[in-house]
Amino acid sequence: MNNVNELFRDRVGIAQDKKITFEYLDTVLEKTAKTIPFENLCIIEKRTKEITKANLTSKLLQQNEGGLCYELNTILYLFLSENGFNPSLVRGVTYNHMSQQWSGTGNTHVLNLMTHNGQIYLVDTGFGGNLPLKPIPLSGETVASSNGEFRVELADSEHGDYILYMKLNRQDEDWKIGYAFNSIKLIQNMSELNEVQRMIVEHPESAFNKKPLITKITDKGNITLTDTSFTQWVDRTLNKENIDEKRFNEIRKDYFKL
Incomplete structure (x- = not known):
């Protein structure tokens, strides 16, 4: 069986007959974040596979492993698509607060954008412990969740046209940059994600190819x-x-x- 919808619901604990409305996405994101770990074990253990619908379904929904942004947000993209939404995958660049600079791996963060009632929202379940746990409008409005406060602002940046800002409950007193992303350049084919994975696996500045x-x-x-x-x-x-x-x-x- 390669039905993402049914397997995703089984994995995160959503009833098969539950209608997935926009208002219910908060619950979907929270259940996903608390069930599927953000992890790089397949990279450390040198067992990465091509990014395909079948391979992602097997890894995340049948073998019950976790994954990185390009895996987690892609399986969410497939789930949302099968439930009547029209999401798009785009790429971004994370900000390293230790070094005070943008990630040396470039635009290897993958996230979802989707439109509801004429408003575009960021929907991200692949940002580790920094997850918003709710859709974030690209309007600059602040959204609060159990993990903190988040907002997305228009930006004239070499790394994209928007920046996600966050203030995590557990550690932040001030707003800080999460990542910049390009809302215009959509990922047209899942095969593009293999280039993202290759960069994460091979790049010397990758944060995910050195230790678990x-x-x-x-x-x-x-x-x-x-x-x-x-x-x-x-x-x-x-x-x-x-x-x-x-x-x-x-x-x-x-x-x-x-």
């Missing part, structure tokens, strides 16, 4: 696992545990089901 990273939104915050630490944000309180390989494998299985 797994993160997921939870009911009370966020959890993040690397090869050396396990970080939990619970009700805005930080708990960080230094770990070894044995503990990594335990947490990977117990907390992320991977």
